[in-house]
Amino acid sequence: MSTIEQELQLLKGLAISDKQAIETIYRENYSMIQSFVINNNGSADDARDIFQEAMVVLYEKSKDTTFSLNCQIKTYVYSICRRLWLKRLQQLNKYSTQVESLEETVFVEDEMEEHEKRDNDFTLMEHAMSKIGEPCKSLLDAYYLQKKSMQDIAANFGYTNADNAKTQKYKCLIRLKKLFFAQYKNA
Amino acid sequence: MDEIILIETVERYLSGEMTTQERAFFEDFRKNNAEVDQLVVEHAYFIEGLQKYGDLKTFKHTLQEIDAKLTEEGVTAVPALTGKAKVVNLWQKYKRNIAVAASIAGFISILTSGLMVTYSKKSGNEYYSQLVEKINQTNQELIKLNANKNNGVIIKPEVKVDYRATGFLIDGSGYIITNAHVLNKMKNIYVENNKGNYFSAENIYIDNVMDLAILKIDDTAYKTISNLPFTIKKNNADLGEEFFTLGFPRNEIVYGEGYVSAKSGSDGDSTAYQLTVSANPGNSGGPVINRNGELIGIITAKDSKADGVVYAAKAKNILMLVDQLKKDNIKYQHIKMPVNNDLKKLDRVQQVKKMEDVVFMVVGATNK
Numbered sequence: 001m002s003t004i005e006q007e008l009q010l011l012k013g014l015a016i017s018d019k020q021a022i023e024t025i026y027r028e029n030y031s032m033i034q035s036f037v038i039n040n041n042g043s044a045d046d047a048r049d050i051f052q053e054a055m056v057v058l059y060e061k062s063k064d065t066t067f068s069l070n071c072q073i074k075t076y077v078y079s080i081c082r083r084l085w086l087k088r089l090q091q092l093n094k095y096s097t098q099v100e101s102l103e104e105t106v107f108v109e110d111e112m113e114e115h116e117k118r119d120n121d122f123t124l125m126e127h128a129m130s131k132i133g134e135p136c137k138s139l140l141d142a143y144y145l146q147k148k149s150m151q152d153i154a155a156n157f158g159y160t161n162a163d164n165a166k167t168q169k170y171k172c173l174i175r176l177k178k179l180f181f182a183q184y185k186n187a
Numbered sequence: 188m189d190e191i192i193l194i195e196t197v198e199r200y201l202s203g204e205m206t207t208q209e210r211a212f213f214e215d216f217r218k219n220n221a222e223v224d225q226l227v228v229e230h231a232y233f234i235e236g237l238q239k240y241g242d243l244k245t246f247k248h249t250l251q252e253i254d255a256k257l258t259e260e261g262v263t264a265v266p267a268l269t270g271k272a273k274v275v276n277l278w279q280k281y282k283r284n285i286a287v288a289a290s291i292a293g294f295i296s297i298l299t300s301g302l303m304v305t306y307s308k309k310s311g312n313e314y315y316s317q318l319v320e321k322i323n324q325t326n327q328e329l330i331k332l333n334a335n336k337n338n339g340v341i342i343k344p345e346v347k348v349d350y351r352a353t354g355f356l357i358d359g360s361g362y363i364i365t366n367a368h369v370l371n372k373m374k375n376i377y378v379e380n381n382k383g384n385y386f387s388a389e390n391i392y393i394d395n396v397m398d399l400a401i402l403k404i405d406d407t408a409y410k411t412i413s414n415l416p417f418t419i420k421k422n423n424a425d426l427g428e429e430f431f432t433l434g435f436p437r438n439e440i441v442y443g444e445g446y447v448s449a450k451s452g453s454d455g456d457s458t459a460y461q462l463t464v465s466a467n468p469g470n471s472g473g474p475v476i477n478r479n480g481e482l483i484g485i486i487t488a489k490d491s492k493a494d495g496v497v498y499a500a501k502a503k504n505i506l507m508l509v510d511q512l513k514k515d516n517i518k519y520q521h522i523k524m525p526v527n528n529d530l531k532k533l534d535r536v537q538q539v540k541k542m543e544d545v546v547f548m549v550v551g552a553t554n555k
């Protein structure tokens with residue numbers, strides 16, 4: 001059983017995506033969620049999906065400085081997973097009776113709303129990214145996501161100098177932006 | 188070009204790289220120019236979104252890695268079912284009713300399967316064209332060339348190659364799924380992997396009704412692949428579900444993508460899907476993989492009259508097929524279906540890279 005300090009330590013680690021912390025949380029909570037999902041009409045794959053989604057929620061929360069966890073990590077993760085799974089069941093029209101639940105839960109409606117919005121944004125960006133094609137995708141990935149320097153990028157992608165790479169990067173960025181905002185207009 | 192300079196300026200402004208003077212100038216410029224102001228707001232929002240996306244993507248990737256590690260350690264293993272006693276009780280209580288129900292069900296299923304064979308769809312549609320390719324002499328030479336390139340692998344005796352199709356592993360120890368109509372046409376069967384190595388394979392099971400068959404690589408040069416990247420979807424795929432497929436319509440692996448366009452195959456065959464994808468002779472036996480990395484079907488045939496209308500056997504048939512095989516022959520009890528999905532959340536190119544290793548070209552001589 002972890003003490004409060006240990007849990008806070010874990011959350012701090014999670015906020016900076018410390019692998020050890022993520023693994024500990026994963027290890028300590030996964031089987032509980034797995035048996036919950038499997039006992040309620042789901043498969044092991046569903047359980048993995050739901051659990052990883054909940055981990056994302058917890059991760060985002062841990063980065064939020066105004067957030068303070070007023071229950072155990074276990075209870076929080078369980079509550080999130082329970083809500084996510086209920087929603088999934090509803091979507092699949094499998095929702096008939098109340099989901100079997102023996103653990104204590106906390107109120108997580110706000111988190112759900114934020115999560116949905118974030119998930120939506122993520123999908124939109126992913127979709128736009130998947131449409132721009134190469135070399136734009138790798139170029140933007142290297143600069144904005146992997147945070148590589150323009151010099152490294154120029155060398156890796158075979159541009160004669162950093163300025164050329166930069167111009168190309170901006171061209172790509174403008175294209176991505178157009179694709180990204182076009183989805184908003186269509187929606 | 189103007190747009191690029193503007194964006195660059197905005198980015199420098201947002202990241203705080205400007206000198207105080209520059210900054211003051213830009214802020215003034217922004218105040219007096221609504222369009223620029225709008226651009227700054229929009230760009231800040233967009234870059235934030237992009238960074239969040241990158242951050243989440245990295246995090247999700249870490250989760251996958253940890254999951255893979257824990258799966259290997261057995262931490263995430265599904266616990267065995269409990270509550271056996273209850274089932275036994277129920278069984279004893281309802282034994283008689285079940286026996287009666289089973290015999291009625293048995294009778295009906297014999298009747299319906301009889302009807303199904305009589306009215307078999309596959310012969311009903313004259314445009315149903317199976318996708319195994321009859322190949323000519325030139326291709327045959329190519330295959331020989333490939334075979335000779337292998338160093339270290341024992342070079343096979345020259346094989347006569349008349350037909351080519353596709354197959355894929357369902358158990359890394361060398362069990363390959365392909366179509367029954369493929370194997371019906373062939374003898375002296377060989378499978379070739381994406382590295383150009385090829386192995387002799389034995390036809391161990393054919394089911395002509397499902398049009399599926401299992402090959403076993405019986406070659407000492409073959410090395411077991413310990414983890415197959417995909418899983419098999421037990422439920423029906425959804426209409427409109429996107430997928431990709433790999434196959435050998437040429438002497439080289441070819442990628443194709445499409446979507447599920449109907450939940451039944453030719454003439455309402457409920458054991459198959461209709462897909463919209465481009466497929467050609469040689470694609471038969473190719474895996475159909477959805478975006479979650481689940482196998483949803485096996486390419487079997489296309490409509491020779493209509494464009495892009497392709498039929499695929501549903502993936503759950505594989506489970507039935509393997510069950511039958513295990514029942515028929517105790518020797519194959521150890522066949523294990525893939526359980527870990529490594530493809531989920533990867534982008535398509537990565538998924539294809541992983542799948543390439545488990546898709547094989549199936550070749551053989553005419554079976555007469």
